Amino acid sequence: MEMLNALTLFSNFVLIPGLAYGSQLALGALGVTLVFGILRFANFAHGDLMAFGTMVTILMTWWLQSLGVSISPLPTALIALPIGIIVTALFAVATDKAVFSFYRLKKSPPVILTIASIGVMFMMNAIVRFIIGPNDQRFYDGEKFLMKAREFKQLTGLDEGLSIRYTQVLTVVVALVVVIALFWFLQRSRTGKAMRAFSDNEDLALLSGINPDRVVLITWIIAAALATIAGVLYGMDKSFKPFTYFQLLLPIFAAAIVGGIGHPVGAVVGGYVVAFSEVMVTYAYKKVFVYVLPEDWQPEGLSQLLSTDYKFAVSFIILVVVLLIKPTGLFKGKVIK
Amino acid sequence: ASHSEAIKVGVILGFTGPIESLTPTMADSAELAFKEASESGALLDGKKIEAVRADTTCVDAAVASSAAERLVTSEKVVAMVGAACSGSSTAIATKVAAANGVAMISPSSTSPALTTVEDNGMFFRTAPSDARQGEVLAGIVIDRDIKEVAITYTNNDYGKGLAESFSTAYKAKGGKVAISAAHEDGKADYSAEVGALSASGAEELVVLGYLDQGGRGVIQASLDADAFSRFILADGMIGDSLIKNVDGSLNGTFGTLPGSESAGAKMFLDHAKANGIDGDGPYRAESYDAAALLVLAMQAGKSADRASIAKNIMSVANAPGEKILPGQIAKALKILAEGGEVDYDGASNVEFSEVGEAAGSYKEVEVAPKFNTMKVH
Amino acid sequence: MAGMLVFVGVYQSWSVSLSILGMCLISAVMALGVNIQWGYAGLFNAGVMGFTAIGGVAAVLVSYPPVKEAWSAGGGGIGISLLIMLVMSAIIYFSLKLLPKGKLRGLLIFIVLLLGLYVARQFFYPAVSSIESVDSAVSGFLGGMGLPILFSWIVGGVLAAAVAWAIGKVALGLRSDYLAIATLGISEIVIAVIKNEDWLTRGVKNVTGLKRPVPLEAELQQEEWFISLVSRFNESKLAAISDADAKAEMLRSLVIEGSGIFVKLCYAGLFAVVLLIVLALSIRALNSPWGRMMRAIRDNDEAASAMGKDIKKRHLQVFILGSAVIGIAGAMLTTLDGQLTPTSYQPLRFTFLVWVMVIVGGSGNNLGAVFGGFLIWFMWIEAEPIAIVLMSFVTSGMAETSALKSHLIESAPHLRLFLMGLLLLFVLRFSPKGILPEKVRHS
Amino acid sequence: MSYLIGENLTGGYGGMDILNDLTISVDKGEIAVIVGPNGAGKSTAMKALLGMLDLREGQVLLDGKDITNLTPQARVGEGIAFVPQTHNVFTSMTVQENLEMGAFLRRDDIFETMEQIYELFPILKEKRKQAAGELSGGQRQQVAVGRAMMTRPSVLMLDEPTAGVSPIVMDELFDRIIEVKNTGVAVLMVEQNARQALDIADRGYVLVTGRNRFTDTGAALLADPEVRKSFLGG
Amino acid sequence: MIRVEAVSKHFGGVKAVDNATLSIEKGSITGLIGPNGAGKTTMFNIIAGNIVPTMGKIYLGDEDITGLQPHELFDKGLLRTFQIAHEFPTLTVLENLMMVPGQQAGEKLMDAWFKPSLVREQEAEIRAKAADVVEFLGLTHVIQELAGNLSGGQKKLLELGRTMMVDAKVVLLDEVGAGVNRTLLNTIGDAIVRLNKERGYTFCMIEHDMDFITRMCDPVIVMAEGTVLAEGTAEEVKTNEAVIESYLGRGLKNKPEVAQS
Numbered sequence A: 001m002e003m004l005n006a007l008t009l010f011s012n013f014v015l016i017p018g019l020a021y022g023s024q025l026a027l028g029a030l031g032v033t034l035v036f037g038i039l040r041f042a043n044f045a046h047g048d049l050m051a052f053g054t055m056v057t058i059l060m061t062w063w064l065q066s067l068g069v070s071i072s073p074l075p076t077a078l079i080a081l082p083i084g085i086i087v088t089a090l091f092a093v094a095t096d097k098a099v100f101s102f103y104r105l106k107k108s109p110p111v112i113l114t115i116a117s118i119g120v121m122f123m124m125n126a127i128v129r130f131i132i133g134p135n136d137q138r139f140y141d142g143e144k145f146l147m148k149a150r151e152f153k154q155l156t157g158l159d160e161g162l163s164i165r166y167t168q169v170l171t172v173v174v175a176l177v178v179v180i181a182l183f184w185f186l187q188r189s190r191t192g193k194a195m196r197a198f199s200d201n202e203d204l205a206l207l208s209g210i211n212p213d214r215v216v217l218i219t220w221i222i223a224a225a226l227a228t229i230a231g232v233l234y235g236m237d238k239s240f241k242p243f244t245y246f247q248l249l250l251p252i253f254a255a256a257i258v259g260g261i262g263h264p265v266g267a268v269v270g271g272y273v274v275a276f277s278e279v280m281v282t283y284a285y286k287k288v289f290v291y292v293l294p295e296d297w298q299p300e301g302l303s304q305l306l307s308t309d310y311k312f313a314v315s316f317i318i319l320v321v322v323l324l325i326k327p328t329g330l331f332k333g334k335v336i337k
Numbered sequence B: 001a002s003h004s005e006a007i008k009v010g011v012i013l014g015f016t017g018p019i020e021s022l023t024p025t026m027a028d029s030a031e032l033a034f035k036e037a038s039e040s041g042a043l044l045d046g047k048k049i050e051a052v053r054a055d056t057t058c059v060d061a062a063v064a065s066s067a068a069e070r071l072v073t074s075e076k077v078v079a080m081v082g083a084a085c086s087g088s089s090t091a092i093a094t095k096v097a098a099a100n101g102v103a104m105i106s107p108s109s110t111s112p113a114l115t116t117v118e119d120n121g122m123f124f125r126t127a128p129s130d131a132r133q134g135e136v137l138a139g140i141v142i143d144r145d146i147k148e149v150a151i152t153y154t155n156n157d158y159g160k161g162l163a164e165s166f167s168t169a170y171k172a173k174g175g176k177v178a179i180s181a182a183h184e185d186g187k188a189d190y191s192a193e194v195g196a197l198s199a200s201g202a203e204e205l206v207v208l209g210y211l212d213q214g215g216r217g218v219i220q221a222s223l224d225a226d227a228f229s230r231f232i233l234a235d236g237m238i239g240d241s242l243i244k245n246v247d248g249s250l251n252g253t254f255g256t257l258p259g260s261e262s263a264g265a266k267m268f269l270d271h272a273k274a275n276g277i278d279g280d281g282p283y284r285a286e287s288y289d290a291a292a293l294l295v296l297a298m299q300a301g302k303s304a305d306r307a308s309i310a311k312n313i314m315s316v317a318n319a320p321g322e323k324i325l326p327g328q329i330a331k332a333l334k335i336l337a338e339g340g341e342v343d344y345d346g347a348s349n350v351e352f353s354e355v356g357e358a359a360g361s362y363k364e365v366e367v368a369p370k371f372n373t374m375k376v377h
Numbered sequence C: 001m002a003g004m005l006v007f008v009g010v011y012q013s014w015s016v017s018l019s020i021l022g023m024c025l026i027s028a029v030m031a032l033g034v035n036i037q038w039g040y041a042g043l044f045n046a047g048v049m050g051f052t053a054i055g056g057v058a059a060v061l062v063s064y065p066p067v068k069e070a071w072s073a074g075g076g077g078i079g080i081s082l083l084i085m086l087v088m089s090a091i092i093y094f095s096l097k098l099l100p101k102g103k104l105r106g107l108l109i110f111i112v113l114l115l116g117l118y119v120a121r122q123f124f125y126p127a128v129s130s131i132e133s134v135d136s137a138v139s140g141f142l143g144g145m146g147l148p149i150l151f152s153w154i155v156g157g158v159l160a161a162a163v164a165w166a167i168g169k170v171a172l173g174l175r176s177d178y179l180a181i182a183t184l185g186i187s188e189i190v191i192a193v194i195k196n197e198d199w200l201t202r203g204v205k206n207v208t209g210l211k212r213p214v215p216l217e218a219e220l221q222q223e224e225w226f227i228s229l230v231s232r233f234n235e236s237k238l239a240a241i242s243d244a245d246a247k248a249e250m251l252r253s254l255v256i257e258g259s260g261i262f263v264k265l266c267y268a269g270l271f272a273v274v275l276l277i278v279l280a281l282s283i284r285a286l287n288s289p290w291g292r293m294m295r296a297i298r299d300n301d302e303a304a305s306a307m308g309k310d311i312k313k314r315h316l317q318v319f320i321l322g323s324a325v326i327g328i329a330g331a332m333l334t335t336l337d338g339q340l341t342p343t344s345y346q347p348l349r350f351t352f353l354v355w356v357m358v359i360v361g362g363s364g365n366n367l368g369a370v371f372g373g374f375l376i377w378f379m380w381i382e383a384e385p386i387a388i389v390l391m392s393f394v395t396s397g398m399a400e401t402s403a404l405k406s407h408l409i410e411s412a413p414h415l416r417l418f419l420m421g422l423l424l425l426f427v428l429r430f431s432p433k434g435i436l437p438e439k440v441r442h443s
Numbered sequence D: 001m002s003y004l005i006g007e008n009l010t011g012g013y014g015g016m017d018i019l020n021d022l023t024i025s026v027d028k029g030e031i032a033v034i035v036g037p038n039g040a041g042k043s044t045a046m047k048a049l050l051g052m053l054d055l056r057e058g059q060v061l062l063d064g065k066d067i068t069n070l071t072p073q074a075r076v077g078e079g080i081a082f083v084p085q086t087h088n089v090f091t092s093m094t095v096q097e098n099l100e101m102g103a104f105l106r107r108d109d110i111f112e113t114m115e116q117i118y119e120l121f122p123i124l125k126e127k128r129k130q131a132a133g134e135l136s137g138g139q140r141q142q143v144a145v146g147r148a149m150m151t152r153p154s155v156l157m158l159d160e161p162t163a164g165v166s167p168i169v170m171d172e173l174f175d176r177i178i179e180v181k182n183t184g185v186a187v188l189m190v191e192q193n194a195r196q197a198l199d200i201a202d203r204g205y206v207l208v209t210g211r212n213r214f215t216d217t218g219a220a221l222l223a224d225p226e227v228r229k230s231f232l233g234g
Numbered sequence E: 001m002i003r004v005e006a007v008s009k010h011f012g013g014v015k016a017v018d019n020a021t022l023s024i025e026k027g028s029i030t031g032l033i034g035p036n037g038a039g040k041t042t043m044f045n046i047i048a049g050n051i052v053p054t055m056g057k058i059y060l061g062d063e064d065i066t067g068l069q070p071h072e073l074f075d076k077g078l079l080r081t082f083q084i085a086h087e088f089p090t091l092t093v094l095e096n097l098m099m100v101p102g103q104q105a106g107e108k109l110m111d112a113w114f115k116p117s118l119v120r121e122q123e124a125e126i127r128a129k130a131a132d133v134v135e136f137l138g139l140t141h142v143i144q145e146l147a148g149n150l151s152g153g154q155k156k157l158l159e160l161g162r163t164m165m166v167d168a169k170v171v172l173l174d175e176v177g178a179g180v181n182r183t184l185l186n187t188i189g190d191a192i193v194r195l196n197k198e199r200g201y202t203f204c205m206i207e208h209d210m211d212f213i214t215r216m217c218d219p220v221i222v223m224a225e226g227t228v229l230a231e232g233t234a235e236e237v238k239t240n241e242a243v244i245e246s247y248l249g250r251g252l253k254n255k256p257e258v259a260q261s
Ligand SMILES: Nc1ncnc2c1ncn2[C@@H]1O[C@H](COP(=O)(O)OP(=O)(O)OP(=O)(O)O)[C@@H](O)[C@H]1O
Pocket: D134, D135, D136, D137, D138, D139, D164, E011, E014, E015, E016, E017, E034, E035, E036, E037, E038, E039, E040, E041, E042, E043, E083
């Protein structure tokens, strides 16, 4: 019983939130790592692309809601999502045509594309705020809890509750499905291999008859789809706010790079590394110990490994340490010069 | 200058950056006061006021002072409403306002350090220093017989200052702070914070942050995980958008915010609503008041001259004189024009200390299911 | 560029133009620092923010007057714990040097470390809490040394260099983007320390009212010599006014305006001196065999190493140099701001924007970096008024009450970022290698 | 009329012209070998034929058709395969994937061709799951040639295919090239192992500073003492 | 001069070098041949400090140099070239050579800043030397060209040229001949012999051109599958059955009439 209580407590505050947050980061990191791996530059506009995709989906959702369309108990946003993806993909492709393709043609070094992406980031940033404003938007209208803490207590008779949200489950499942799909696509499918070939050696890809425009197009479409899915899932779980989406950029990049650039599985693992290092290191284990330890072993203080003051520092320390041990990320990512 | 030429006043707030969702309505509230004055036709014999907005970004002192520099030396504003964030206010006060002799009234900079800033007498604020709010809030918490709390604060001068003053006062009154942990604004996830806070064993959580930032994130995450069910809040957290945006019940949540149950606060809400502004939110009342004070100071000195405005702010803010409430700017202008005196109370019950900051009375509010005022402290 | 500043001077005001100039100069120094690392050696330092902040801390530690109460409350404790740490490091250093490698040595070091940390903590935490409780609303930290703030520019550079040395030792083995994220992470750690170690930096409560290396405007306005200087400058203007009251009024406003300009000129002069020194040294270094060696290392470190160049040492050297320059700029920035606000250190502003400066200016080219610093800062500031003008132009035709109009006006500040992005893309489109591309003087 | 012809090719990399009025051709079922000093423009000539160089003058004909304006990928689609001198493998992909990429445009079953390549270069079969970037220099060269052969081209262009491969592999490679040619493919290669290459060549070109210096059958060039001394190392 | 004792290098499962022992005698021009993938380049990488061996020791003279960094070995007079040319693409040909000499005053920042005349003096010397090397390699017409724009063979020449910029004790040449015109290669061969005779350089060269090996090298070491398969004079090695089987082969099948050499 005590053991179960401890486990429930740990799951409720560490495991489940960590998994869900990790998956959210992972979805974002997948998009980043894809562009990073195939088009060989760090796309700073990805956070704002996520915001853009989410915004389109929200607008669609509102419209559908105003029409009275609903698939309750599922959230309406799910019907709006495909449209969000399409619009975002068009937008991403247009951006590439207007901005990035030029530098590819010039064979500019990656850093130039990265800086250009900062320019794009500023502009998207403004576009999103122009259209939907800087405020919080909530658009989740489905059933919220799969399991409420109180219900769980009643159900099991435990002292500790466990709450699980639909959005959390959805995010974890989607993240796993997407990473498997993407991994399969890149490793096994013809197009996926062509994309990797293109990223490896553009000239030689040309000589093998691979059409670079198609590779770029597909990359952006997938990246936009990933961005929209990630953004919408995050927005459903927490809320949509443009500024937060911009702030997501850093942990997402950290996840993608720690995992190893260009490696989908790495991105997901990286997401979990970042998420759990935030959640676990600063968690106060006192209550858990109270359950599992005998009376006189129980700790005096909060049993935090480190105070929350240094929460972000801690996750960055872990990140740096991981890199020192595995200099190109957990999954031997690319080194883009 | 001819009559047709409008008087320019700066509205310098963090329109982009971490408080970008707060500032538009603050600016609207301030401009509402200007509009009233302009439309009254009584301001300096029918002068109009033109508000010139500028962005501080909230976090970048260099941008803030450049923007203020532009307002003062290029746009030639006669005074400024702003800045919002304490950091920006400090930079502008020392580098621009003091240097050029231009008065500024901040509606929301609450850092205690601003009390002693080297401003050459040019910096005023309608928001009270955080030093006092902590004490008031601690008193309320003790009165409700809550003996142990966990605290989370936004990791900036506002949050930290408030958290310190709260816990000092709370401990002095016999309370126990189980944990006091910062949260950063604008982060993606707050489950780690909630985990630590809840593990501290405290049953009540004091949230000292912003209602559309990390503060709300912490509350949401707490409700989702069933870690805390009600919260103790300070001014930055209080506003109806919190109730609207948090998914779950906040019933029983209580807190303090500057202001009074004066008729003024209510009047402001109605007055704002009539003008299409949602007046119920952080620092909106204070913004309106800041603007109103500038207008009245012009009128009192009978001149839109910078020095004259700065000189007259105190006199219109404090007694003696007729009490002025929101929506009564026209009336006040008339009184002043006729040589009378006013004591502007406005939406937030303005009363300035010698250094020009609101002494501040505080409302105790509780959610049921909207924020209701219980008492004034 | 000068033309643009003059344009602003004429159409907005000289004060605005000079205040932009001051920041342009600082930005240029920062950009030079990054350029030394990236342009010369291909080191991707995304921790610019951290080094800037360290410079800022130096400004406080050098110039802020010591807080006596805090020192007497906890100075001793801090001192003792520092001493313990020092002794501990010395023991570890010598045991590394003198003792043979082995389990025993490892164990010894571990024990010393543990013991040292434990003992130091016993002094450290009480000291910290007593320091922080000294008048915590306005002080609560140790303060600095009360020296002229100009010293901090050197100290900032030295401090940044020391930190860079430590970072470089551990992280320089990483390559390209991995180094970037590691340095970014470390800079976040640096900021976290500055934000949380209140006893040293006052943390997020900010340190304001730093001493200035130049006179205060308000005092200047009272100075006899200054007033007479201003009136001499504007003799004809003043002479044209006959009315004595109006004349005094005019003089007063001229003095106020003049004081602002005078102060800004002083700052700009100081910054310009630093910029010129750094620039001269950079250019000379780049065009020397040292620069050639660095370019070779950047091109192919494996081959350079086979040709006898000590890559690690050189990378470390460049990393330290560049970081020191950034640290100097950070101290200058805090000097200009007159305050240290740790929360303002955001990667977007202090890391990425500086990178934009370097790349847009032309990486590898010192003048390019300087130019980029000027241009990007100028855009960063001037995009706002342009945006407002643009927006009011767009909306001028609309009805006063239209919802669209108010929405657009409301959104105008965001147009600033839009314009910034647009300009950035424009510049990059027309000079994809940067405005002044790398131009090496080949031997 | 030869199958692939580059006529009066003139052009370079922006500065001085590297190719000066150069003409090169190869017919089906024929091996043509280009030799010449380093920097003579041999690789540049290959690039010109492939459309990876801006020509100022001249034209490229394939089977009588003017392909001067086609993109490189389009020329690949027309049946030209090319092994560059450097950067000729996908370093991050496995050996097998490298070969698959060679057959990217093919829709039929590539299994058989792949087996043939493995037969020709047994080491590749052994290493098929290893990243090409981890191979030894000679092994990489084999991957590069294998990749090009996977396209089953009508023209096979090789830029120093035997650089760095061991004698035994070189012999096998030449054997195989002869076989390929015998199936009616036009083979054009640049070689510094010139004697061995000219030995199997139907046609040889000696290039100096981007110009045709000698053009003859392989045997004739081999027999020419001046050519031997100045270009073939005696 | 160099002794390699029981050295192994494993990459995951691949045993690139497998318990190999060999030595390069002082003053010799030693050939190192073997099938592709035999581990020759890996052996060079180990000797030159680019790779740390999994097992075994390497000696330079009597000094244990296992695990030393490449630049430390450079200072001890051990130089190498790379099989895949490692030029510095954004440096000119001249600069590629001029960067080589160690202990240049101008490479110390303090001197670069404050002793310009000393630096200038040294530069003039180094430049003259580099110009000689360029001349020798026949690259004079591209002396100011960026090395990245060179042809494949020119890059290999440059690679070789760098070793000629300093006085070395031991030079490891990894297939300098591959891609180099044979006529020029002969000249290079002569130069190598001259350096060997006149200045006492020790050479070890990996090469697949047996004619060249035969002309230049004594002894010749044959590696296969990571270990030493045979050792001896070129003639001995060429007639070794195992070497023929795994490395030399027996000529073309399709065109048996071997070219008259
Ligand atoms: N980084 C690496 N990872 C895995 N395997 C490697 C790596 N480097 C080399 N190998 C393997 O080690 C073996 C020896 O390679 P090495 O480059 O030493 O061969 P070599 O004798 O120089 O051949 P060549 O004559 O073709 O240049 C090869 O089978 C190669 O595939």
